[in-house]
Amino acid sequence: MAQWVHMSQLIPSLSDETINNLYPPSAFPIEVRHFLAEWIESQRWDDFVLEKVEQESQAQALLEQTISMLQSIAQHNANVVDRMKLLQISRYKTMFQQQPLQFGVMVRDILRKERVLFSTPTQYSSRGSSIPNMQDVDHLVLKVLEVQEIRKKMHQLQEELNWERQNCEVLQENQKLQNHIQNLEYNVKAMATKRFHLLKECVDCLDQCQTRLISRLKAWRWEQYKATIGHPFEDDLNPMQTWCEQLLGVNGKLRQELMLIGEQIPDLQERLGKLLKVLIQSSLVVDKQPPQVIKTQSKFSTTVRYLLGEKVVPGMPVMLKAQIINELQARNLGSVPSDHVGELINNSAILEHNTASKTTCATFRNMSIKRIKRADRKGSESVTEEKFALLFSAEITITGCDTPYRIQMISLPVVVIVHGSQDNNALATIIWDCAFSEPDRVPFMVPERVPWRMMCSTLNSKFTSEVQTQHNLDQYNQHFLAQKIFDEPDFVDDFSNMMVSWAQFNKEVLPGRTFTFWQWFEGVMELTKKHLKSYWSEGLIFGFIGKQHLHLILKDRPNGTFLLRFSDSEIGGITIAYVSASENGGQKIQNIQPFTKRDLEIRSLGDRIRDINHITVLYPEYPKHEVFKKFYSEPQASPGGGYIPVSLHTKVGTEAGSATPPPLVIASMADSPHSSVNFPVCGPLPASDLSSPTSNMCLTVSPPGCPQEALRHSFQPPFSPPESITQDTTCSTDVEFSTNDEQFSEHMLILTPRRWPMSTEKPMASAAEPSCPLHLSSVTAKTQTTSCRVRKTSIVVAMPRLMPGCTCKIEGGTETLMKLMTWVYT
Numbered sequence: 001m002a003q004w005v006h007m008s009q010l011i012p013s014l015s016d017e018t019i020n021n022l023y024p025p026s027a028f029p030i031e032v033r034h035f036l037a038e039w040i041e042s043q044r045w046d047d048f049v050l051e052k053v054e055q056e057s058q059a060q061a062l063l064e065q066t067i068s069m070l071q072s073i074a075q076h077n078a079n080v081v082d083r084m085k086l087l088q089i090s091r092y093k094t095m096f097q098q099q100p101l102q103f104g105v106m107v108r109d110i111l112r113k114e115r116v117l118f119s120t121p122t123q124y125s126s127r128g129s130s131i132p133n134m135q136d137v138d139h140l141v142l143k144v145l146e147v148q149e150i151r152k153k154m155h156q157l158q159e160e161l162n163w164e165r166q167n168c169e170v171l172q173e174n175q176k177l178q179n180h181i182q183n184l185e186y187n188v189k190a191m192a193t194k195r196f197h198l199l200k201e202c203v204d205c206l207d208q209c210q211t212r213l214i215s216r217l218k219a220w221r222w223e224q225y226k227a228t229i230g231h232p233f234e235d236d237l238n239p240m241q242t243w244c245e246q247l248l249g250v251n252g253k254l255r256q257e258l259m260l261i262g263e264q265i266p267d268l269q270e271r272l273g274k275l276l277k278v279l280i281q282s283s284l285v286v287d288k289q290p291p292q293v294i295k296t297q298s299k300f301s302t303t304v305r306y307l308l309g310e311k312v313v314p315g316m317p318v319m320l321k322a323q324i325i326n327e328l329q330a331r332n333l334g335s336v337p338s339d340h341v342g343e344l345i346n347n348s349a350i351l352e353h354n355t356a357s358k359t360t361c362a363t364f365r366n367m368s369i370k371r372i373k374r375a376d377r378k379g380s381e382s383v384t385e386e387k388f389a390l391l392f393s394a395e396i397t398i399t400g401c402d403t404p405y406r407i408q409m410i411s412l413p414v415v416v417i418v419h420g421s422q423d424n425n426a427l428a429t430i431i432w433d434c435a436f437s438e439p440d441r442v443p444f445m446v447p448e449r450v451p452w453r454m455m456c457s458t459l460n461s462k463f464t465s466e467v468q469t470q471h472n473l474d475q476y477n478q479h480f481l482a483q484k485i486f487d488e489p490d491f492v493d494d495f496s497n498m499m500v501s502w503a504q505f506n507k508e509v510l511p512g513r514t515f516t517f518w519q520w521f522e523g524v525m526e527l528t529k530k531h532l533k534s535y536w537s538e539g540l541i542f543g544f545i546g547k548q549h550l551h552l553i554l555k556d557r558p559n560g561t562f563l564l565r566f567s568d569s570e571i572g573g574i575t576i577a578y579v580s581a582s583e584n585g586g587q588k589i590q591n592i593q594p595f596t597k598r599d600l601e602i603r604s605l606g607d608r609i610r611d612i613n614h615i616t617v618l619y620p621e622y623p624k625h626e627v628f629k630k631f632y633s634e635p636q637a638s639p640g641g642g643y644i645p646v647s648l649h650t651k652v653g654t655e656a657g658s659a660t661p662p663p664l665v666i667a668s669m670a671d672s673p674h675s676s677v678n679f680p681v682c683g684p685l686p687a688s689d690l691s692s693p694t695s696n697m698c699l700t701v702s703p704p705g706c707p708q709e710a711l712r713h714s715f716q717p718p719f720s721p722p723e724s725i726t727q728d729t730t731c732s733t734d735v736e737f738s739t740n741d742e743q744f745s746e747h748m749l750i751l752t753p754r755r756w757p758m759s760t761e762k763p764m765a766s767a768a769e770p771s772c773p774l775h776l777s778s779v780t781a782k783t784q785t786t787s788c789r790v791r792k793t794s795i796v797v798a799m800p801r802l803m804p805g806c807t808c809k810i811e812g813g814t815e816t817l818m819k820l821m822t823w824v825y826t
Helices: 002-013 016-022 030-035 037-041 053-075 080-096 100-118 134-170 175-229 238-261 266-282 420-436 452-467 475-486 502-506 517-537 547-554 597-602 605-611 814-825
Strands: 284-288 293-295 299-306 319-326 342-345 348-350 352-354 359-372 388-396 405-410 415-417 449-451 499-501 561-566 573-581 587-591 646-652 677-681 695-701 735-737 748-753 758-760 763-765 785-790 794-802 808-811
Touching (some): 002 030, 002 100, 016 100, 030 037, 030 080, 037 100, 053 080, 053 100, 080 100, 134 175, 134 238, 175 238, 175 284, 238 266, 299 388, 319 342, 415 420, 420 452, 420 502, 449 452, 452 499, 452 517, 475 502, 475 517, 499 502, 502 517, 517 561, 517 597, 547 561, 547 573, 547 587, 605 646
Antiparallel strands (some): 284 299, 342 359, 388 405, 449 499, 561 573, 646 695, 677 695, 735 748, 763 794, 785 794
C-alpha cells in the first residue's frame, strides 16, 4: 500500500486530464485504486503479457477477486454514495470477462505509470506546462505581424497627413480640410499608442515563451541524467531547435520595430537585449554526454550541439574547447576557470553545420584525461566519491548581433578513476547522485540519506533498464532488498519511510560479507543481463528472497519443487532451492551451490536444470520440462574425422560421486570399440548461507554409439582417502586413473601408465587458460625423474622413459582439464 500512499500525496498536484488518463473512469476508476490499494499492490501484475494466453486463468481469477471485493466493500460501506458507486463499478468490470488478460495488463500499466510519476521531480512532472507549444509561438508571431501592420498603416497615415498639411497651407480657410488633418493626427497618435502597447505585450509574451523553453531545456537535461538509472528519455532536440530559432527571429523583429519608432524606449530595449543574451547562451547543449566513469589514459567521445547553429555568422568558424573542472569550480561558473585540475588531450573541436540534418555540432572523438588533480578528501571519502565535470566553452557571433557572446555548458557529473577495479564504486557514486539530486541544485550537492521508497524505485528502474526487461522487481524482491540493506531479516513491516544512507548503499560491507550492498546488487544485474534475461523476463526466476520467506513458501510443497533465487552470499550467483526428503522421512529445503557467470558460460542454466533429476516442478506448480524446454540445447551432432564426442552434464550431491566408485577401464579401440569414461571436473565450493549440495560438471568422452552403461570412474573433491580401483579382467587396460594417499587441491588428474615405458612429446593447442593457468608438477618415477613444461600456446609433457608405477600430477582450471582430457584421448 506504500505506493498508493505516495500517489495520494501527489494526486492533488496533477491535472484532471492526467488523473483521468491514469485511472480511466470507464475501465479502472480511481475509487478502485483507493479501496483495493493494499490488495492490488500485493499481487504480481508485472507478469502479465497480452501474448501469453496461458496467463488467462490467472488474470481471470484476479478479475473475479476484484469484482467480489468491490461488492463486499460496497455492502459494508455506510456511505450510500460510495456504496452505489462501487456497485456500479463492479458491474463495469464484467466487460473484461471475455478478455481478462487485458484487465491484468491494464492494472500492470497503471502501477508502472504511478512509479514513473512519483519518481519524477514535481518541478518537471507536468511536461506540458514547461513546453512552449506551437500555439504560444504562433500567437506571438501573429502579434509581431500586427505590430508591423500598424507601423505600415501609421506610415501611410503620416504621408497623407503631410500631404494634407501642405494643401492646408495653400487653402488656409478650408475648415473641412483642417478637420480632416485633426482626425489624421488623432489616428496617428492612437496607432502609435496601440503599437507601443502591442510591443510591450510582445516582449512580455516573448519573455514567457523563452522562460518556458529554457525550463524545457533544463528538463531535457534532467531527463537525460535520469536515463542513467533507467528512466524514459526522448532525446530528440529538433522541436526545441525550431522554437529557439523562432524566438530568435521574433526578438530580432521586435528590436527592429523599436528602432523604427524613432525614439528611445530603454526599458523594452534592455529587456530584449537580456532575452537575446540568455537565448544565445542557453542554446548550447551536450547532446551525447561523455561516459560518467572515465579512466585516465583512455579515449572517450562526446558531442555538443548548438541549437542556433544556422544563425551563426558565416565565415567565422567557432572553436569549442573543453576542460575538466572540479566541484568547487562548477559552483562558480561566472568565467572560465584559470586553475586547471586536469589535463585533457584532444580537447578542441569546430562547430560544423550539417545541411542534411540541419544540426550544428562539435564532436570530440578521441578525448582523453592525461592526468587529474584531486582535492583534499574529507574523512573517509574515497577517490571514487569525488565528482568532476567537463566544461565546454566558445565565443560565438550571431547574425544580426553586433558583439560576440561567450557561451558555455557543463556536462553531467563524472568520476575519474585510474584503474578498472574502481569502476564499480565509481558507478555507485553516479547512481546515488543521479537518483537523489534535486533539479537546479548547487553542483554537486546530494543528500546523505534518502527514504527507502526512493531507493527501491531507483533499484527497480536501474535493474529493468540494465537487463532490458519489462519484468519489474515485485514486492517480495523489494522487501528482501530492504531487509538486506538495513540488516533486518526479521522485520516484516513497511520499510518505505525508513532512511537509507550512502554508507549503507556502498561504503559499509554487508554483515558477514566482504562486499557492499551495491557491489552485490550490481553483480546480480550483470549476471541477469548476460545470462538470465529471458528467464527473468518470463517470470521463471523468483529472484531476491530471504531464507524465512523461502522456507515459508516451500515448506508444504511436494518433493522436487524448486525455485531460482539470487545468491545471498556470493556476488553474481544464482542458486536453486528445492524440497527434498530428509533422513528421518520428513522434508528439507536445500540450496545448490550457486552458478556464477563462469559456470553459465560453460553450460546454460536451462541445460543445468534439465540435468538435475532432483528438481521436477518450478514453484508454484509448473513442470520444469514444460517451462524450460525452450532453453534446452539441441543434442550435438557427432564430430567428423573419427573424433570421440565430448558432452558436459551437471551432477548434484550423491549424483556426483558415490561411496564405492566403479572401476575405470580404458580399453584400446581395437579391443573394445564401445568404451565410455566419466571424469567429474569440480570447481571450488564457496560457503553458502544454507546447506548447498555440490554441483559438479562431468566430462563424458565416448565414441559415437557408445552405451552409457559402459564402465566409468568418478570422484569428488576434496578427494577421499585412497580406495581400491579394480581392473576389469575382460579388457586390456592401458592407463589407470586413481587417487593417491595425499589430499590434492581441486582440478587434479593423476595418470599412471601400467604396462610399458612410454616416450612421447605431444603439444596441445591453446590448453592453458589465462585466468586459471595450468601447473604441471615434476614427475617422480621409481627409477627416473622426468619433467613437464608449459608453453604459451601448448602443453608439452616430456616422458622419455616413464616407467610403470610412475605418477604424473596435472593441476588446472575446469576448461583446461576438459581440453587436456580431449587431447589425451584423441
